Amino acid sequence: MANVTAGSKPNTDWASISLMIVSGLGALLFFGVALLMGSLSIFGRIYPPTGDADPTVMGMLAWGAGLMGAVLVPGFLAALMRLTGWHLPGWLNFGRRLALGLAPLGIILWVVVLLLGNAFSKDAFWGWALLPPLNALAVALPIFFLVFLALRGLNGSRTRRWGWWTFGLTVSPLVIIIIEAFFLGAAMILAMVAFMSDPSLEWFWMDMQSGTPSTSSAQQLIMTLEPYFQRPEVVFWVIALLAGFVPLLEEALKPMGLWLMAGRKLTPQEGFAAGILSGAGFALAESLGAVSNVAHEGWINLAFMRGGTDLLHIVCSGLIGWALVATWNDGKNLRLALTYLLAAGLHMAWNAASLLEAFYADWTVIPSVTVPVFSMMILEILVMGMMVILLFMNWYLRKEMKWIL
Numbered sequence: 542m543a544n545v546t547a548g549s550k551p552n553t554d555w556a557s558i559s560l561m562i563v564s565g566l567g568a569l570l571f572f573g574v575a576l577l578m579g580s581l582s583i584f585g586r587i588y589p590p591t592g593d594a595d596p597t598v599m600g601m602l603a604w605g606a607g608l609m610g611a612v613l614v615p616g617f618l619a620a621l622m623r624l625t626g627w628h629l630p631g632w633l634n635f636g637r638r639l640a641l642g643l644a645p646l647g648i649i650l651w652v653v654v655l656l657l658g659n660a661f662s663k664d665a666f667w668g669w670a671l672l673p674p675l676n677a678l679a680v681a682l683p684i685f686f687l688v689f690l691a692l693r694g695l696n697g698s699r700t701r702r703w704g705w706w707t708f709g710l711t712v713s714p715l716v717i718i719i720i721e722a723f724f725l726g727a728a729m730i731l732a733m734v735a736f737m738s739d740p741s742l743e744w745f746w747m748d749m750q751s752g753t754p755s756t757s758s759a760q761q762l763i764m765t766l767e768p769y770f771q772r773p774e775v776v777f778w779v780i781a782l783l784a785g786f787v788p789l790l791e792e793a794l795k796p797m798g799l800w801l802m803a804g805r806k807l808t809p810q811e812g813f814a815a816g817i818l819s820g821a822g823f824a825l826a827e828s829l830g831a832v833s834n835v836a837h838e839g840w841i842n843l844a845f846m847r848g849g850t851d852l853l854h855i856v857c858s859g860l861i862g863w864a865l866v867a868t869w870n871d872g873k874n875l876r877l878a879l880t881y882l883l884a885a886g887l888h889m890a891w892n893a894a895s896l897l898e899a900f901y902a903d904w905t906v907i908p909s910v911t912v913p914v915f916s917m918m919i920l921e922i923l924v925m926g927m928m929v930i931l932l933f934m935n936w937y938l939r940k941e942m943k944w945i946l
Contacts, residue, residue: 554624556802560704561620564613567711571610578603586669597836600673605829608677609710612825616703623700651682651848659841672836676844680828683848684821687855691817691931694939695810701802705815708798709822709858717794717823721787728782780896788888792881795823795858799865809867810938816862817855824854849924853891856927857884859934887923894919 578599585596622629658675661667799815807815828847835843864880867873898916 556704557620557623557700560700560707561617561624563711564616564620564703564707567707568610568613568617571606571613575603575605575607575610578606582669582673595836597669597672598834600669601676601833601836604673604677605680605833608681609826609829613707613710616707619700619703629699647682647686651679651686654678654682655841655844658844662837662840668836672840676832676840677829679844680832680847681825684825684828684851684855687852687931688817688821691855691859691935692814693935695814695935697808697811697814701811702814702818705796705798705818706822708801709795709819710826711822713795713797713819713823714826716797717791720790720794724782724786728778780893784889784892784896788885788892791823791854792857792861792884792888795819795854796862796865799862803869807866807869809863809870812866813859813863813934813938815866816858816860819862820855820858821851823858824851827854849920850891852924852927852931853888856931857888859931860884863934863938887927891920891923894923 581594582596582599582603585594585599590596619629621627654675658672658679661671661675796816796819798819799812802815828851832840832844832847860880861884864877868877894916898913
């Protein structure tokens with residue numbers, strides 16, 4: 542509780558109040574979405590839909606929303622206990638030794654979950670019944686393992702940690718999605734203006750004006766536009782947007798909860814923890830949204846690859862958080878700039894490697910090495926490099942090696 546002196550009013554703990562509001566409302570929202578999607582999943586199983594709605598996907602979205610609501614509850618409880626002066630129980634501590642001891646088993650469990658999910662996804666009933674909870678576990682396990690690995694031995698306020706986790710899971714993704722949607726919408730408008738001036742697409746605009754576009758029209762449109770996406774200038778701007786602008790934006794805004802604490806007395810260890818938890822929250826929201834839309838063929842590949850993307854978000858945000866607080870403390874702006882470029886560069890390399898496979902799947906880089914193989918090699922190198930960075934930063938901050946930087 543805030544300290545009170547004679548003749549003064551108690552200070553209002555706005556940070557805890559904000560955490561309680563955001564986590565409480567977020568939990569209620571996600572639990573409501575989980576209830577709605579779960580009901581639609583059950584209804585769709587009893588009365589199979591005639592359209593594209595998949596009851597299994599609805600179930601996966603329900604479990605994903607339920608998981609997001611559940612992991613917001615500890616933040617609400619931590620804020621409530623801080624405001625009321627209650628002592629936080631040990632299970633609200635991110636760095637419990639028991640959890641750290643069991644964390645390595647989480648990777649083994651993750652592999653088992655992936656294999657079970659892949660087996661059940663091939664059966665209509667068992668896929669509907671068991672893939673949704675397995676999908677939630679497949680997304681959550683690597684994230685929690687990486688968080689415990691990164692925070693091992695680092696001290697800090699538990700309430701603050703839950704606050705950074707909550708903002709990374711709720712506020713940061715929302716703000717980033719709004720900004721990205723704005724620029725993506727602007728890019729789509731420019732593309733439509735360019736397409737409208739193409740005589741070969743005149744039939745499509747007339748079809749749209751009639752108000753009854755057909756499936757064959759959509760297929761014909763895809764065939765007509767395919768050559769556009771093979772043009773070097775189009776590929777360049779797509780990669781510039783997704784592998785340039787997006788990483789720069791996300792790495793700046795993911796640790797938004799930490800930005801709001803500028804001016805407070807924080808240690809570099811706390812800054813690193815803030816970045817790790819912000820990135821982990823963002824990774825959980827993004828991965829659940831991505832993997833939960835693939836219920837059958839290709840699920841295991843996407844779920845496995847998201848583990849690497851989770852590592853990317855966690856490591857890059859951890860670096861930014863550490864550099865922010867260290868720079869606030871000693872004013873070394875060059876370190877912050879270089880760290881930001883490193884984090885954004887890792888993110889750019891990851892996105893670029895993924896996009897190259899989409900655009901040039903049939904190309905050969907060198908004899909016997911196709912673009913997909915080359916992209917996978919790049920991603921594997923990045924994963925190993927980021928794991929080294931994660932482990933080194935944890936070791937360095939625990940030892941507080943003053944001679945670095």
